[in-house]
Amino acid sequence: MSRITVIGSGFGGMGSALRLLAAGHDVTVIEKLDKPGGRAYVFEQDGFKFDAGPTVITAPWLIHELFELFGKSSESYVRIVPVHPFYRIYFSDHTSFEYNNEPGFIEENIRRFNPDDVAGYRAFMEKTRPIFEKGFLELADKPFLTIGSMFKVLPDLVKLGSHRSVYSYVSKFIKDPRLRMVFTFHPLLVGGNPFHTTSIYSMIHYLEKEWGVHYAMGGTGEVIRAFVKLFEEEGGKLMLNTEVESIDVREGRARGVRLRDGSFIESDAVVSNADVAYTYLNMIDRSQRKKYTDGKLQRMRYSMSLFVIYFGTTRQYPDIAHHDIILSHRYRELLEDIFTNKILADDFSLYLHRPTATDPSMAPEGCDAFYALVPVPHNASGINWVEEAPRFKEKIMAFLEKHYLPDLRKHLATERVFTPDDFESRLNSYLGSAFSIEPVLTQSAWFRPHNRSEDVENLYFTGAGTHPGAGLPGVLSSSKIVEKLIGPA
Numbered sequence: 066m067s068r069i070t071v072i073g074s075g076f077g078g079m080g081s082a083l084r085l086l087a088a089g090h091d092v093t094v095i096e097k098l099d100k101p102g103g104r105a106y107v108f109e110q111d112g113f114k115f116d117a118g119p120t121v122i123t124a125p126w127l128i129h130e131l132f133e134l135f136g137k138s139s140e141s142y143v144r145i146v147p148v149h150p151f152y153r154i155y156f157s158d159h160t161s162f163e164y165n166n167e168p169g170f171i172e173e174n175i176r177r178f179n180p181d182d183v184a185g186y187r188a189f190m191e192k193t194r195p196i197f198e199k200g201f202l203e204l205a206d207k208p209f210l211t212i213g214s215m216f217k218v219l220p221d222l223v224k225l226g227s228h229r230s231v232y233s234y235v236s237k238f239i240k241d242p243r244l245r246m247v248f249t250f251h252p253l254l255v256g257g258n259p260f261h262t263t264s265i266y267s268m269i270h271y272l273e274k275e276w277g278v279h280y281a282m283g284g285t286g287e288v289i290r291a292f293v294k295l296f297e298e299e300g301g302k303l304m305l306n307t308e309v310e311s312i313d314v315r316e317g318r319a320r321g322v323r324l325r326d327g328s329f330i331e332s333d334a335v336v337s338n339a340d341v342a343y344t345y346l347n348m349i350d351r352s353q354r355k356k357y358t359d360g361k362l363q364r365m366r367y368s369m370s371l372f373v374i375y376f377g378t379t380r381q382y383p384d385i386a387h388h389d390i391i392l393s394h395r396y397r398e399l400l401e402d403i404f405t406n407k408i409l410a411d412d413f414s415l416y417l418h419r420p421t422a423t424d425p426s427m428a429p430e431g432c433d434a435f436y437a438l439v440p441v442p443h444n445a446s447g448i449n450w451v452e453e454a455p456r457f458k459e460k461i462m463a464f465l466e467k468h469y470l471p472d473l474r475k476h477l478a479t480e481r482v483f484t485p486d487d488f489e490s491r492l493n494s495y496l497g498s499a500f501s502i503e504p505v506l507t508q509s510a511w512f513r514p515h516n517r518s519e520d521v522e523n524l525y526f527t528g529a530g531t532h533p534g535a536g537l538p539g540v541l542s543s544s545k546i547v548e549k550l551i552g553p554a
């Protein structure tokens with residue numbers, strides 16, 4: 066049996082920890098915060114319960130699998146239910162579009178916008194199937210450790226048109242500008258700009274169709290709670306309120322981790338679920354890094370950040386769906402401001418989450434729980450969030466009150482804000498990026514930091530910054546890769 070230390074208890078960390086435990090290792094997870102989950106942390110405030118991060122579960126079998134490894138059923142730990150509609154998307158002309166995975170329902174909605182796009186949508190789905198099969202089913206849980214592994218898939222990637230952006234790919238099939246937004250916003254869910262992200266990411270919509278959009282009753286935090294329960298029942302050790310200060314590397318090999326309190330945990334392998342850039346920059350001495358030098362890490366492109374307002378209301382808003390996307394009149398230009406110009410624009414698009422649409426237990430009786438998530442530049446922007454946050458929050462709340470949630474501020478029961486600074490300081494995320502390394506072609510697969518460190522032996526990566534990337538399906542797939550690379554005890 067070998068001793069493995071996992072730094073961080075995000076979905077990728079817990080997924081890896083469970084898999085390595087099932088493979089017979091002695092696994093300890095070390096988490097800086099007082100509760101597990103990372104981006105899936107749960108805030109409880111004034112009787113309301115808020116999932117801080119992920120709310121949409123798209124490949125639930127990746128969760129079920131972890132229980133099956135121990136001969137158990139996830140149903141005994143957490144209840145995961147389908148959501149309808151998957152999303153309601155509001156446009157600036159006050160029209161809205163809903164979809165789920167029933168072709169009849171989607172096509173009827175498309176017809177309302179542009180009847181000609183029905184045939185285009187069918188062609189889009191047909192052409193996207195091989196992209197989904199290659200990009201997700203075949204490659205998402207395979208390590209890309211050698212340039213050879215990249216060359217092997219290049220012809221397929223070229224054939225599938227992966228040099229195109231998601232927006233350019235979808236626009237071949239769909240003509241209505243609003244529908245183009247509907248079928249291209251998905252890369253944003255994993256930190257990518259639809260105008261820069263390879264068309265391979267069009268598969269996210271296909272993935273939704275294939276396995277549905279789900280919600281964990283009690284919130285996504287219940288999945289983390291279930292993982293921890295299973296992990297501890299099976300003999301794993303979780304240390305909360307414990308921060309790793311450095312990874313001890315001697316003769317090129319990771320020997321263990323040094324904690325903030327000075328103590329040392331000797332390990333046969335270390336798996337970092339902390340942000341990859343943070344891990345290299347802050348936990349591994351420069352002298353041990355040949356590839357991931359400070360310069361290289363600074364030159365890489367990082368995903369946007371998020372400004373999130375969690376709030377509860379003393380009344381309910383039954384007209385608001387569980388997952389709503391509210392789009393600005395600007396699409397490409399706004400994304401350019403966020404990703405490239407790195408400025409806080411006057412307009413914004415947002416995702417509005419109302420879990421109480423499915424699960425009243427998230428709020429006191431007769432109340433609603435929400436969060437409003439606004440993509441904003443990461444901290445290379447130089448925006449002073451201490452000054453901007455109150456003003457920006459007011460602007461968003463006034464907008465929501467005017468157009469979607471009448472009398473919102475009169476009925477506000479509780480609120481809390483999370484800014485790029487929180488991503489940076491609380492979650493140790495380099496530049497406060499919300500999804501780590503930006504998913505562009507030149508930072509994907511072999512070009513992404515590998516799941517097995519290229520600089521330090523016995524160090525592995527799981528989570529958003531390594532292959533395949535952010536989002537629950539991505540980070541849970543990365544934990545499968547780590548399990549394969551480390552192997553059984």
Ligand SMILES: Cc1cc2nc3c(=O)[nH]c(=O)nc-3n(C[C@H](O)[C@H](O)[C@H](O)COP(=O)(O)OP(=O)(O)OC[C@H]3O[C@@H](n4cnc5c(N)ncnc54)[C@H](O)[C@@H]3O)c2cc1C
Pocket residue numbers: 072073074075076077078095096097098101102103104105117118119120121122123254255307308309310338339340371373438491492493499500527528529530534535536537538540
């Ligand atoms: C607001 C928001 C909404 C999202 N919505 C969705 C969604 O609906 N569906 C979806 O699939 N994805 C969603 N995502 C993306 C998804 O949540 C993330 O990609 C995923 O949860 C990241 O998991 P991870 O394994 O990379 O770990 P993280 O969640 O990033 O966790 C890393 C952990 O490491 C810990 N850590 C860091 N440094 C140290 C240290 N030195 N010592 C000890 N511990 C340390 C941190 O405290 C943290 O707990 C969302 C993301 C955000 C931010």
